[in-house]
Amino acid sequence: MNAAAAPAAAPAPNARDAALAPDELEARLRAIGAERYHDKHPFHVLLHSGRLDRGQVQAWALNRFEYQRCIPLKDAALLARIEDPQLRRVWRQRIVDHDGERDGDGGIARWLRLTDALGLPRELVESGRALLPATRFAVQAYIHFVRERSLLEAIASSLTELFAPKIIGQRVAGMLANYDFVSKDALAYFDSRLHQAPQDADFALDYVKRHALSREQQESVLAALRFKCDVLWSMLDALHLAYVEPRLVPPGAFRPQEFIPQEPRP
Numbered sequence: 001m002n003a004a005a006a007p008a009a010a011p012a013p014n015a016r017d018a019a020l021a022p023d024e025l026e027a028r029l030r031a032i033g034a035e036r037y038h039d040k041h042p043f044h045v046l047l048h049s050g051r052l053d054r055g056q057v058q059a060w061a062l063n064r065f066e067y068q069r070c071i072p073l074k075d076a077a078l079l080a081r082i083e084d085p086q087l088r089r090v091w092r093q094r095i096v097d098h099d100g101e102r103d104g105d106g107g108i109a110r111w112l113r114l115t116d117a118l119g120l121p122r123e124l125v126e127s128g129r130a131l132l133p134a135t136r137f138a139v140q141a142y143i144h145f146v147r148e149r150s151l152l153e154a155i156a157s158s159l160t161e162l163f164a165p166k167i168i169g170q171r172v173a174g175m176l177a178n179y180d181f182v183s184k185d186a187l188a189y190f191d192s193r194l195h196q197a198p199q200d201a202d203f204a205l206d207y208v209k210r211h212a213l214s215r216e217q218q219e220s221v222l223a224a225l226r227f228k229c230d231v232l233w234s235m236l237d238a239l240h241l242a243y244v245e246p247r248l249v250p251p252g253a254f255r256p257q258e259f260i261p262q263e264p265r266p
C-alpha cells in the first residue's frame with residue numbers, strides 16, 4: 001500500500017496538551033477498564049461459566065492468594081509515604097480489611113477459607129512454594145510500582161477496584177451455579193469485598209480527580225491504571241498457559257493431581 005495513502009494515526013497524547021476536566025479524566029479511566037480489565041480474560045470467562053475442573057479452580061485460588069497476601073504489603077508501602085494524617089487514617093483501613101483485627105478475621109483469612117474448601121493444604125498455599133513464577137513477578141511489580149512512583153500514581157494504580165464489583169457479582173453467581181465443590185461460605189471473601197471495593201475505589205477516584213490537575217499528572221494516572229490492568233491480566237495469562245492450554249506447568253509449580261487426592265470415580 002502506498003504509505004502516503006495510509007490514514008494518519010491519531011496523535012499520541014502529550015503531557016503538554018491542555019489539562020482534562022476532572023469528569024473527562026474519569027471517563028478516560030473508565031474507558032481503560034472497559035477495554036483492559038481482567039473480567040474480559042478468557043480464564044475468567046471459563047472460571048465463571050463453570051468450564052474449569054476442580055484442579056484448575058484450585059490453581060486459580062492458590063495463585064490468587066499471592067495477590068491477597070501482598071495487597072497489605074503494597075498498602076503499607078503506600079501508607080509509609082503519606083504525609084497527611086487524614087489521608088493515612090482513611091488508607092490504613094485497607095490494611096485492617098485484609099489483616100483483620102484478630103486471628104481468623106479479615107480478607108486474607110477469608111481467602112484461606114476458600115482454599116481450605118477447595119481441599120488445598122494450608123502449608124502449600126501460605127508457603128507460596130507452588131506458585132507460578134509469573135504470579136510472583138506480577139505481584140512484585142505492583143509492590144515496586146507503588147513504592148517507586150509518585151503517591152498520585154500509587155493511589156491511581158488501585159483504581160482497578162472501580163471495576164471489581166461487577167466481576168465479583170459474576171464470579172459468585174457463576175461459581176455457585178456451576179461448581180458443586182464451591183459453597184456460599186467458601187466464597188465469603190467476596191461478600192465483604194462487595195461493599196469494601198466501592199468505598200475504596202470511590203475514595204481513590206475522588207483523590208485522583210482532585211489531585212491530578214496538570215495534563216502530565218493526568219497522563220501518569222491513566223498510565224498507572226493501564227499498568228495495573230496489565231498486572232491482573234498477566235496473572236491470568238500465566239494461569240491459562242499452565243492449566244488450560246497448552247498446559248505448560250513451570251518446574252516446581254502446582255500440579256493438581258500431585259497434591260490433591262482425586263475424588264473416587266463412580
Ligand SMILES: O=C(O)c1cc(C(=O)O)c2c(n1)C(=O)C(=O)c1cc(C(=O)O)[nH]c1-2
Pocket residue numbers: 071107157158159160161162163164167168193232
Ligand atoms: O476479585 C477481583 O477480581 C479483584 C480485583 C481487584 C482489583 O481490581 O485490583 C482487587 C480485588 N479483587 C481484591 O479482592 C482486593 O482486595 C483488591 C485490592 C486491590 C488494590 O489494588 O488495592 N485490588 C483488589
